[in-house]
Amino acid sequence: MKRLGNDECWCGSHQKYKKCHQKFDERLRYLKRQGYVIPQHKMIKNEKQIEGIKQAAVINSGLLDYIESHIGAGMTTQEIDDMTVEYLKAHDASSADLHYEGYPKSICTSINDVVCHGIPDAQVVLKEGDIINVDATSCYKGYYADASRMFMIGDVSEEARQLVEVTRECLYKGIESIRPFKSTISDIGRAIETHAHQHGYSVVREFCGHGVGLSMHEDPYVLHFDPHYPTTLLVPGMVITIEPMINAGKRYIHIGPNGWSAYTDDGSLSAQWEHTILITETGVEILSM
Ligand code: MF3
Ligand code: CO
Ligand code: CO
Numbered sequence: 001m002k003r004l005g006n007d008e009c010w011c012g013s014h015q016k017y018k019k020c021h022q023k024f025d026e027r028l029r030y031l032k033r034q035g036y037v038i039p040q041h042k043m044i045k046n047e048k049q050i051e052g053i054k055q056a057a058v059i060n061s062g063l064l065d066y067i068e069s070h071i072g073a074g075m076t077t078q079e080i081d082d083m084t085v086e087y088l089k090a091h092d093a094s095s096a097d098l099h100y101e102g103y104p105k106s107i108c109t110s111i112n113d114v115v116c117h118g119i120p121d122a123q124v125v126l127k128e129g130d131i132i133n134v135d136a137t138s139c140y141k142g143y144y145a146d147a148s149r150m151f152m153i154g155d156v157s158e159e160a161r162q163l164v165e166v167t168r169e170c171l172y173k174g175i176e177s178i179r180p181f182k183s184t185i186s187d188i189g190r191a192i193e194t195h196a197h198q199h200g201y202s203v204v205r206e207f208c209g210h211g212v213g214l215s216m217h218e219d220p221y222v223l224h225f226d227p228h229y230p231t232t233l234l235v236p237g238m239v240i241t242i243e244p245m246i247n248a249g250k251r252y253i254h255i256g257p258n259g260w261s262a263y264t265d266d267g268s269l270s271a272q273w274e275h276t277i278l279i280t281e282t283g284v285e286i287l288s289m
Pocket of ligand 1: 096097098100103107108117135136137146147243274
């Protein structure tokens with residue numbers, strides 16, 4: 001049924017359509033005729049939702065700061081989980097990871113050749129030279145934010161440091177590729193892939209970024225490579241993660257015995273950085289700074 005100007009907007013703002021997303025929809029219809037894959041309405045957040053996601057992101061970043069200031073050699077990954085539970089409780093928030101599809105802990109801790117979804121464990125002790133990704137997804141008042149960082153434990157090898165740095169650059173190349181109403185998910189992927197390949201690294205394909213905000217994982221998928229088929233156009237109001245997993249060796253991975261943790265097949269180091277990003281009228285806002 002056609003929406004009329006005086007009807008309520010579909011975005012949940014309680015504003016009149018003509019004062020809210022009518023022009024936006026017209027612009028998307030035009031772009032669709034030009035051949036773009038345009039996002040579905042459910043991928044577009046309203047002001048109130050964006051405000052909620054921002055608050056969740058502040059807590060999530062505070063958690064990663066807290067972990068960053070305590071992490072070091074001799075600590076177990078279970079202690080990182082303990083810090084997570086404590087911090088989120090103190091901030092009236094909860095972990096979106098805990099019990100997600102049966103996931104047993106509140107955060108992911110992925111060391112060296114673990115690509116992602118490393119499970120905190122009281123038997124796993126961080127040692128000098130390790131590189132670790134800590135990936136947190138927090139829920140606050142029903143809104144979600146998702147981010148991860150790499151930490152280098154003590155002195156790490158030059159190869160490890162390079163991988164960590166270049167992977168961070170890959171994330172930022174992906175973010176910087178975004179042009180509202182102009183660029184697509186493929187452009188993010190191509191920017192990441194190009195930079196990784198320039199350094200002789202490979203990009204993991206089995207896991208990708210995603211829409212986020214009203215739940216942990218929403219449409220669209222955000223690929224970290226160019227699939228060479230048409231992908232969704234990026235427009236204001238979308239909130240997505242970009243979270244490239246970059247391997248020092250080949251891109252191939254397998255899931256380990258716990259059914260969750262992914263490892264590089266060749267045993268090479270893997271790194272990952274993740275941000276939650278809002279697409280605005282003029283560019284992007286990194287919510288998980
Ligand atoms: N934080 C992850 C992501 O970036 C998802 C966590 S998986 C879970 O999408 F099993 F730990 F919940
Ligand atoms: Co994450
Ligand atoms: Co994510």
